[in-house]
Amino acid sequence: xxxxxPLRLALAANAVFSLSxxxxxxxxxxxxxxxxxxxxxxxxxxxxxGLVVFAADLIHQATRQRVATWRALYASAADFSxxxxxxISAFFFLSLLSPTGIILVLAVAATVFAxxxxxxxxxxxxxxxxxxxxxxxxxxxxxxxxxxxxxQVVSNLGNIxxxxxxxxxxxxxxxxxxxxxxxxxCEDHAGKQWSEECTEFNPGHSxxxxxxxxxxxxxxxxxxxRGGWEVTPSEAGSQVMVWWELxxxxxxxxxxxxxxxxxxxxxxxxxxIQRMAISAIxxxxxxxxxxxxxxxxxxLPSFC
Numbered sequence: 001x002x003x004x005x006p007l008r009l010a011l012a013a014n015a016v017f018s019l020s021x022x023x024x025x026x027x028x029x030x031x032x033x034x035x036x037x038x039x040x041x042x043x044x045x046x047x048x049x050g051l052v053v054f055a056a057d058l059i060h061q062a063t064r065q066r067v068a069t070w071r072a073l074y075a076s077a078a079d080f081s082x083x084x085x086x087x088i089s090a091f092f093f094l095s096l097l098s099p100t101g102i103i104l105v106l107a108v109a110a111t112v113f114a115x116x117x118x119x120x121x122x123x124x125x126x127x128x129x130x131x132x133x134x135x136x137x138x139x140x141x142x143x144x145x146x147x148x149x150x151x152q153v154v155s156n157l158g159n160i161x162x163x164x165x166x167x168x169x170x171x172x173x174x175x176x177x178x179x180x181x182x183x184x185x186c187e188d189h190a191g192k193q194w195s196e197e198c199t200e201f202n203p204g205h206s207x208x209x210x211x212x213x214x215x216x217x218x219x220x221x222x223x224x225x226r227g228g229w230e231v232t233p234s235e236a237g238s239q240v241m242v243w244w245e246l247x248x249x250x251x252x253x254x255x256x257x258x259x260x261x262x263x264x265x266x267x268x269x270x271x272x273i274q275r276m277a278i279s280a281i282x283x284x285x286x287x288x289x290x291x292x293x294x295x296x297x298x299x300l301p302s303f304c
Contacts, residue, residue, distance in 0.1 A: 003093070004303070007072055007122035010064045014075070014115040015058035021108070036105070054078065066095035068300035069123045070220025070263035073256065076123075079116030083109045120255040127258040129245060134224070135254050137262045138243040138304040141270050143297045145277035147238040151204050151231045153276045154240065157184045164277040166268070184209070192219035206230035221257060222246040236296065240273050241304055266299060273297045 025032050025048035029041035054075075061071050086109035090102055099106065127135040143150065153159075157178045161170035169187040173195075176182040182198045196209035210226035212218065227248040232239050244261060248254045274297030283293060 003128065004067050004126045005069055007069070007119065007126050010060045010115065010118040010122045011062035011067075011072060011075065014079070014119065015055045015062065017111065017115065018051045018058065019055035022048040022055060024048075025051075035098075038096055038101065063173040064301075066303070067126065068262070068266065069126055070259035070266075072119050072123055073259040076119045076255075077114045078114040079119070083113045083116070086112075109134045123259060124251075127254065127262075132247065133251060134245050134247050135258050136243065136245045137258055137265060138241060138301045139265055139269055140239055140241045140300040140304055141273045141297050142234055142236050142300055143240050143273060143277040144295060145280040147231055148204070149280035150238050150240070150277060153280045154170040154229050154231055155201075155203075155207060157182060157198065157207075160184070160186070162269075163272050163279070173243035178207070183212075194218055194220070199226075200228070205232070220246075221249050221253060222250055238277075239300070240276075242269055242273075243304065270297045270299045 019178065025044040029044040032044055033039050033041060057071075058075060061067060061075070061091040086105050090097065090105050094102070124135070127137060128183075129136045153163075155178050158170055161167040164170075166188050167186055168189045169185070171185055172178065173185055175184045178198065179201045180198055184196045184198070186196070187193045187194070195212045195215065197212060198207055199210050200206070200208035206228060208226065210221070211220070211225035213220070213222055213225050221248075225244065227242070227244045229250070230241040230243075242265070244265070246257075248257050274295060277297055278295045
């Protein structure tokens with residue numbers, strides 16, 4: 001959780017600055033217009049309303065039990081868009097702004113740029129493992145399926161395509177049984193192909209894989225990549241932890257790659273694990289997902 005603290009602070013500081021600026025433009029537009037050298041109170045108040053919404057979203061992100069780094073990424077994208085807009089405005093409306101106004105616009109842009117950069121650094125810190133330049137994302141999904149039955153589904157490495165709609169094909173090469181040394185080959189509907197070698201296999205509990213990133217056609221921007229699944233008992237029935245650790249081809253890409261991975265994992269894997277839980281209990285996934293599901297699969301706010 002300490003790794004996420006810098007991101008919470010960055011989001012909160014950005015929210016305070018954005019809200020302060022918004023309130024000033026909302027309630028004292030004439031004063032701000034005087035500083036800028038323009039008279040456009042309605043425009044300033046409209047901009048202030050947008051900033052209030054932005055600040056509210058930042059506060060919500062900063063105070064959530066589980067910080068969504070992909071939301072922090074789009075906050076930084078919004079910050080950099082503000083910077084670009086400020087520079088363009090200062091250039092095209094140079095004759096309309098006072099010298100003080102130009103300095104003010106550029107100073108605010110520099111501050112916003114600092115917040116966007118701070119957030120990107122903090123995103124990398126939140127996902128960093130602290131070893132060998134690797135980054136990690138992990139989710140925990142709770143279901144009401146029995147551990148033993150769910151493990152039978154999760155550990156069947158070649159059948160992952162039955163629960164992951166994005167996959168066109170998944171098969172364990174050479175007909176090997178799931179276990180250390182087994183290689184799972186996958187292909188998605190876009191034609192991307194990759195293989196995963198099982199490096200750890202603890203029957204009834206967990207397995208880990210190494211993505212064969214040395215392959216010339218490896219489709220992900222990572223030098224090395226590992227992942228794993230772990231099934232443990234819970235009060236509801238079972239918990240499934242899924243994790244990924246990777247070293248991006250460029251460390252500068254980590255604050256972008258990891259939030260995008262987090263977005264896809266947080267969105268897709270609860271549904272994937274729900275399908276697995278339904279199969280474990282022995283019911284039709286299509287029927288169950290279309291009706292009121294009795295099989296639960298909820299993403300927990302836990303850090304792992």
